[in-house]
Amino acid sequence: MTAASLEVREVSVGYGPVRALHRVSVDVPEGAVVAVLGGNGAGKTTLLRAISRTLRFHGGTIGAGTIAFAGQRLDGLTPDRVVAAGVVQVPEGRQVFARMTVADNLRVGALGARGGHGGRRAAAETRDRVHELFPVLAKRARQRAGLLSGGEQQMLAMGRALMARPRLLLLDEPSLGLAPLMADRIAETVREINARGTSVLLVEQNAAIALRLASSAVVLEVGEVALAGPADELAASDEVRRRYLGVADGTDTDTDTGTDTDAGAAEPFAATARPRPVLRRWSA
Numbered sequence: 132m133t134a135a136s137l138e139v140r141e142v143s144v145g146y147g148p149v150r151a152l153h154r155v156s157v158d159v160p161e162g163a164v165v166a167v168l169g170g171n172g173a174g175k176t177t178l179l180r181a182i183s184r185t186l187r188f189h190g191g192t193i194g195a196g197t198i199a200f201a202g203q204r205l206d207g208l209t210p211d212r213v214v215a216a217g218v219v220q221v222p223e224g225r226q227v228f229a230r231m232t233v234a235d236n237l238r239v240g241a242l243g244a245r246g247g248h249g250g251r252r253a254a255a256e257t258r259d260r261v262h263e264l265f266p267v268l269a270k271r272a273r274q275r276a277g278l279l280s281g282g283e284q285q286m287l288a289m290g291r292a293l294m295a296r297p298r299l300l301l302l303d304e305p306s307l308g309l310a311p312l313m314a315d316r317i318a319e320t321v322r323e324i325n326a327r328g329t330s331v332l333l334v335e336q337n338a339a340i341a342l343r344l345a346s347s348a349v350v351l352e353v354g355e356v357a358l359a360g361p362a363d364e365l366a367a368s369d370e371v372r373r374r375y376l377g378v379a380d381g382t383d384t385d386t387d388t389g390t391d392t393d394a395g396a397a398e399p400f401a402a403t404a405r406p407r408p409v410l411r412r413w414s415a
């Protein structure tokens with residue numbers, strides 16, 4: 132096991148009588164992007180809630196199994212301690228503080244910074260890196276977050292999470308409801324965040340994007356792991372192609388369709404992308 136890997140082992144979750152996950156296991160090795168695929172209600176969000184310890188806000192409980200990050204058990208911690216341990220969730224639907232300014236949203240994100248790195252200087256440095264990634268957040272710093280477009284709000288939600296200097300980012304459907312071009316930009320940024328040293332567990336309904344960003348993936352069906360393996364193998368499997376990539380059996384396809392719009396980026400989401408040493412790590 133590497134230092135900052137996530138290990139979810141045989142986790143079962145219920146919401147009262149509703150069984151949402153059954154003996155789900157998934158690993159996120161340090162530095163990896165791992166995708167979680169599955170249809171509506173498969174349990175993807177529930178898995179992220181179990182890891183971030185926010186399940187009980189939704190009436191859910193872990194019935195069995197263990198969750199550990201960097202060798203530390205998360206399943207006894209409060210949500211703020213999980214953030215302090217370096218695991219930060221970006222919830223589905225953005226959920227920015229609409230009445231607060233963009234700058235204040237980012238400040239809030241710094242409050243739970245890992246290892247108590249809450250000092251002003253550290254926060255300002257991290258904010259500069261967030262602004263490097265999302266220049267629009269610098270430009271709109273004084274605007275109310277509620278006035279941003281959907282894509283910009285997603286950037287703010289991700290930027291706010293990054294202010295806590297996560298080692299592992301839990302991303303819930305970041306491209307949901309976004310126009311294809313904006314979804315591409317978000318995906319490109321996920322790759323960039325990963326290249327700067329943050330691991331990512333990515334729940335994404337756009338399987339084509341997810342499988343190109345990720346090195347491995349799990350497919351959830353009705354709360355159980357139906358398939359798991361390297362992303363390129365899953366992308367090539369008939370079942371995944373048919374059910375999640377919308378490809379008929381035997382049809383030669385190009386899963387790049389409609390997603391590679393960035394000029395000059397031949398393979399922007401290549402599964403083989405590895406951290407580039409010239410970039411600063413979030414965890415530096």
Ligand SMILES: Nc1ncnc2c1ncn2[C@@H]1O[C@H](COP(=O)(O)OP(=O)(O)OP(=O)(O)O)[C@@H](O)[C@H]1O
Nearest residue numbers: 146149151170171172173174175176177178189190
């Ligand atoms: N707060 C809740 N109370 C009761 N049942 C819930 C709650 N949240 C989710 N569920 C149920 O748990 C199961 C898994 O839901 P979950 O939201 O994790 O799936 P999902 O894969 O994220 O789906 P989607 O893509 O639609 O968000 C579903 O049967 C869902 O109805």
